[in-house]
Every structure is written in C-alpha cells, then in structure tokens.
Amino acid sequence: MLSTPILLDYQSSTPCSKDVVDSMQPFWSEIFSNPASKSNLAGINASAILEVSREKIEQNLFLKNKKVIFTSGATESNNLALLGFARNYYKKTGNYGHIITLKTEHKAVLEPLNQLKKEGFMVTEINPENDGLISEDQFKKNIREDTFMVSIMLANNEIGVIQPIKNISKICKSRGITFHSDFAQCLGYIKLDNLLSDVNMITMSSHKIYGPKGIGLLLIDEEINLEPLIVGGGQEYGLRSGTLPLPLVVGFAKAIEIAVFNQKNNAEKLLLCRNNLLDGLLENNSGLLINGSMEKRLPHNLNLTVLDLNGAKFHKLLKSKIICSSGSACSNGEPSHVLLALGRSFKEAESSIRLSIGLSTNLKDIEQAIYILTNTIRSLR
Ligand SMILES: Cc1ncc(COP(=O)(O)O)c(C=O)c1O
Secondary structure: OOOOOEEOEOOOOOOOOHHHHHHHOHHHHOOOOOOOOOOOHHHHHHHHHHHHHHHHHHHHOOOOOEEEEEEOOHHHHHHHHHHHHHHHHHHHHOOOOEEEEEOOOOHHHHHHHHHHHHHOOEEEEEOOOOOOOOOHHHHHHHOOOOEEEEEOOOEOOOOOEEOOHHHHHHHHHHHOOEEEEEOOOOEOOEOOOOHHHHOOEEEEEOOOOOOOOOOEEEEEEOOOOOOOOEOOOOOHHHOEOOOOOHHHHHHHHHHHHHHHHHHHHHHHHHHHHHHHHHHHHHHHOOOEEEOOOOOOEOOOEEEEEEOOOOHHHHHHHHOOOEEOEOOOOOOOOOOOHHHHHOOOOHHHHHOEEEEEOOOOOOHHHHHHHHHHHHHHHHHHO
16 A cells, blocks of 8 residues: 555645746855845845846736736735735725625635625625636626726636636726736746736735745736835835845746646646546546636636535545645635535535645656555445
8 A cells, every 4th residue: 555645735835836936945044134124235135136036027927017916826926916906996996896706706805705794895705607617797787886906816726727817807897896816826837827917916925836835925006006015115116014035026026937838738638637637536436526616717726515525524635645636725614605506515525625736747647546446435335
C-alpha cells in the first residue's frame, strides 16, 4: 500500500515553483531595503525593483488603464474592492445602494458583503442554476434602479464552474454598474482573453498559481475610487498602506509570467488527468453525482457527491490515503454552502469530495486515486 498520501488538493494551495523560489532569493537578505524609503539609494533601488515587478505584471497580463495594487492575498483584495468601493459610493452619493452577488461565492466575498449589509447597504445573493452557473435572465431581473456594484467570480473554488463573465460585464456596463470579479482560481488555468479589460475590479492570489503565500493583487480601472481599509504611510496609491514584502512581490510577478506562458500546455495536461480520473471513477462506481457543469469548468477540478454512504466515515477513511477537500478549505467543517445552493441535501453535501489536480500529478497518481476511492466506497456501502 502507499506510504504517502496522493495530493489532490491543489485548489487549496500550490507549492512554490523552483523558478519562483530562485527569483525571490536575492531579496531576503541582500536587497532588503524598504521600497518606501526613497531618501536613500538602497530604498530607491528596492522601489525600482517593486515598480519593475508591477510593470512586468502589467505586460504579462496585457493590462490597459488598470492600477495594480499589491495586497496580502485574495481575501484582502476582495475586502478592499467591496468595502472600499461601497463606502466610497456612500461618501459620494449619501445613498446605501444595492449590490448583487452569487450565493456560491467564496466567503471572502460573502462576508465583506454581510458587513456592508450591517452598514445599511442592500445585498441580493442570486441562486445559481443546478449546474452552478448564473442565469443571465435571472441576473437581469435582479438589477434595480439603485444597483451600483456586482460581484460574481470567474471560476468557483469548490465546483470549478466558469461563469459567463463577459456577458455579465456587458450588462453591467450598459447599466453603469461597477463589476468586481474574484479570479483567484483562474490565472494560468484558463485563457483570460479580454476579460481583464471587461471587469472593473479583479482579485488574484499568488499561492494558487505556484507563487508564494501572503501576496495577492487587486486590479482596478484607473478612474475607480476606493476607501482604503489600511491607512498609514500611503503606499499603493494610498489604498493599502504598509511596507510591501519585496521577495513576495518579485516571486508573484515571476509566477504570473510562468502561469501565462504555460497556460495552454498546463491546461491540456491537467484536463487529461482530470478526465481520466472522472472516467475511471464512473466506470468503477455507481451512485456518483457530478457537481457543477462539466462543459464550463476549470481543467483541474472535479467535485462529486458519493451517494449511499456516511460522509464523515468516507472522509475519515480517505484521510491517510488521499489529500483532498470535503468542500471548501475555509468552510469550518460545515456542509458546503456551494453544494447546498446547487440543491444537494446536507447528507449529500457531507459525502461530497473535491479533487483538484496539480502540475506534478501524473497518470499513475490518477490510477491509484481511482483504486483507493473505489475500494473505500465499496467498503462503506
Ligand atoms: C475564489 C477564492 N477567493 C478567495 C480565496 C482566498 O484567497 P487567499 O488565500 O489568497 O486569501 C480563495 C482561496 O481559497 C479562493 O479560492
């Protein structure tokens, strides 16, 4: 039997790639000055490296008329975009307007929106269709005279479904509504094309794309105004004060470069593994339900409900053999709000599994995962 478990949880996080680690190396103890200390040469040098990294990101993502704001990760980027934009809107207009989101968003979107509700804003959470996708008609029906902001993610972290962001952005634009989207799970896995210019505020995270943990991005249209969440020295256009971690900035810029360059090849490789995994599981097991659309889906995600067994026992037995997720890594052990929104029962949500494939996963790992999962399911039925 296997001594080390098979890792199929790469949507929770990815290891830093060697090239990324190498790129960060000089910035821990050789070039360590504060990029904001522009009164000395060492600080000026650090500041130049920071700005070169920012430009590199702009070039690799083909950004036009967008500000690149470094944050600590996607959670902070979502908070800054949603709280910052809504509070600025209230400051300008004196109105608590209306915001639209999707029930299946990450908690890093839903919780800031809950905070805004407490402050007086109105929030509509649209239920997706059974395949996890938003209905554009439903979306249009929920737009009100006072809707000023929409937040809908590009790809879901649990079920991997890819929302029709292009069309949502068109509708938002035609109504003068500012559109935010959480892209934390997308860069390097799907082609982003013009989506980066279609969306007004975009969240990204480094540790999902083989970059270091503790750094993320918020991209905003140049004319967008936000109330900062962190005030102090006025770094990052006054929107996010605090000394930036230069090694992480450099590493993130490198990770973006690699992710964009290899996107097509990586997606093909991940898709092959994911499709083999799905086919093998369906061939050997009855009573499996696929969660979310298979057509509009990230190449490295699979989410299944295993019927007719005890979910807690299933995950307990798997623990030492396969590292995977029973829902969202951030769900605190509660049944996944995403699966419940798709119409799964509590029991079904508990016996569901997210398997996410990484760049070092090979077909042998997939074969073994099919074997382990099949035996575990049989032993519990
Ligand atoms: C869609 C999505 N948004 C936000 C986050 C939070 O990201 P971070 O860990 O960078 O704060 C995650 C992480 O799981 C995610 O998948």
